[in-house]
Amino acid sequence: xxxxxxENSVKKIYQTVIDEVIDNIREAFLxxxxxxxxxxxxxxxxxxxxxxxxxxxxxxxxxxxxxxxPTHKEPPKGVGxxxxxxxxxxxxxxxxxxPHSLYSGQDVSLKLxxxxxxxxxxxxxxxxxxxxxxxxxxVGGIPGDExxxxxxxxxxxxxxxxxxxxxxxxxxDLTEPGSPNSNxxxxxxxxxxxxxxxxxxRIKNKWKFHLKDGIMNINGKDYLFSKANGDAEW
Amino acid sequence: MGNExxxxxxxxxxxxxxxxxDEFIQSNQISDKWGKRMFQEYDxxxxxxxxxxxxNKITFKSKLDTYRNCDNxxxxxxxxxxxxxxxxxxxxxxxxQNVKIVACEAKSDKKSKNQNFDD
Numbered sequence: 001x002x003x004x005x006x007e008n009s010v011k012k013i014y015q016t017v018i019d020e021v022i023d024n025i026r027e028a029f030l031x032x033x034x035x036x037x038x039x040x041x042x043x044x045x046x047x048x049x050x051x052x053x054x055x056x057x058x059x060x061x062x063x064x065x066x067x068x069x070p071t072h073k074e075p076p077k078g079v080g081x082x083x084x085x086x087x088x089x090x091x092x093x094x095x096x097x098x099p100h101s102l103y104s105g106q107d108v109s110l111k112l113x114x115x116x117x118x119x120x121x122x123x124x125x126x127x128x129x130x131x132x133x134x135x136x137x138x139v140g141g142i143p144g145d146e147x148x149x150x151x152x153x154x155x156x157x158x159x160x161x162x163x164x165x166x167x168x169x170x171x172x173d174l175t176e177p178g179s180p181n182s183n184x185x186x187x188x189x190x191x192x193x194x195x196x197x198x199x200x201x202r203i204k205n206k207w208k209f210h211l212k213d214g215i216m217n218i219n220g221k222d223y224l225f226s227k228a229n230g231d232a233e234w
Numbered sequence: 235m236g237n238e239x240x241x242x243x244x245x246x247x248x249x250x251x252x253x254x255x256d257e258f259i260q261s262n263q264i265s266d267k268w269g270k271r272m273f274q275e276y277d278x279x280x281x282x283x284x285x286x287x288x289x290n291k292i293t294f295k296s297k298l299d300t301y302r303n304c305d306n307x308x309x310x311x312x313x314x315x316x317x318x319x320x321x322x323x324x325x326x327x328x329x330x331q332n333v334k335i336v337a338c339e340a341k342s343d344k345k346s347k348n349q350n351f352d353d
Contacts, residue, residue, distance in 0.1 A: 006319070006321070006322050013283055013287050013288065014247050016283065016287065017247060017279045017280055017283055018247075020275075021251075021272060021279050024278075025271060025275050029268070034264070038258075038263060038264070041258075042254060042255075042258055045254045045257065045258075046250055046251055049250035049254055050246065053249075053250060191315075191331060191332065191333040192333070192334050193334070193335040193336070194241050194242060194244060194336050194337075195337050195338075196239070196337055196338050196339065197308060197337040197338070197339060197340060198340050200308055207301075209294075209310075209337075211335075211337055212340055213285075213288070213340070215245045215246075215247075217245065218317075218325055218327065219325075219327075222245070222246050223292075223319065224288045224290075225288065225291065225292045225319075226284055226285075226291065227290075227291040227292070228292045228294060230293060230294035230296065231294075231295050232295065232296040232297055232298040232310075234297075234298040234299075
């Protein structure tokens with residue numbers, strides 16, 4: 001099945017990266033007096049973590065949830081404290097997005113939404129200055145909040161709740177433990193695409209995206225692309 | 235030089251590296267500086283891999299919920315998405331599922347970006 005073969009090629013690509021990184025660091029590592037076996041251990045652990053996090057695909061997701069959820073309870077550890085100072089804003093943004101896409105979506109969505117709101121305080125560029133004032137509103141509030149008035153209106157009662165805490169998270173509440181949808185949690189509902197953009201344009205509310213060199217994590221699986229073109233309506 | 239974005243550190247591979255390095259650093263097997271260096275190597279390698287090993291185009295269609303552009307980094311939140319991938323089944327997410335995109339400005343190391351000078 002082509003899905004599986006693209007999965008395999010993703011693994012191969014990752015393995016290539018691992019090999020290259022290890023090889024490139026080896027000389028300096030050894031020069032500093034470190035043992036090559038240490039480097040081997042490091043490489044091995046890296047590979048193991050990679051394999052245990054996403055390679056158990058194609059039906060195996062249910063069998064080892066514990067493997068994927070050891071740090072389920074401690075999202076802040078992975079997100080806040082391990083980040084070295086001086087990370088560029090992209091990484092910061094992406095870190096908030098994808099700390100535990102491998103694990104559960106719920107806590108992540110919660111923290112993500114809070115961070116999305118808190119992170120940008122005034123740096124929003126003039127993306128849509130003509131008709132909508134949403135840009136400014138985006139800055140102060142939680143994204144999605146303001147949009148409900150214009151576009152969605154499908155869940156007005158959710159709107160109220162949205163203004164308080166966990167606004168966006170309330171929509172994602174498929175992940176209540178014990179609910180029939182709780183295993184959705186294990187399928188990491190946090191889908192993320194990390195990439196570069198060649199061009200992003202907009203005419204009224206029709207957006208066009210020209211992206212490249214991306215890594216997507218969707219439904220727990222990784223996909224890579226060299227070019228992505230897309231349309232979206234806002 | 236040029237395309238070493240740190241943004242790929244939050245991918246599966248990058249996170250696996252992060253966890254590995256954390257363990258080694260916490261157990262004092264390597265110093266923090268090695269962690270940084272490894273990540274720099276990682277950034278370089280992952281960026282290069284696209285031009286050498288990845289060559290597929292995808293298209294997608296979605297509904298944009300929110301957008302932000304800060305320091306030339308776009309953060310987009312989509313609701314649902316339909317992705318068409320060459321030689322692979324399409325991926326479809328319903329609109330109750332959010333997809334977050336973080337995109338840095340692409341820099342071409344060899345030539346200037348003609349797209350931006352599009353008149």
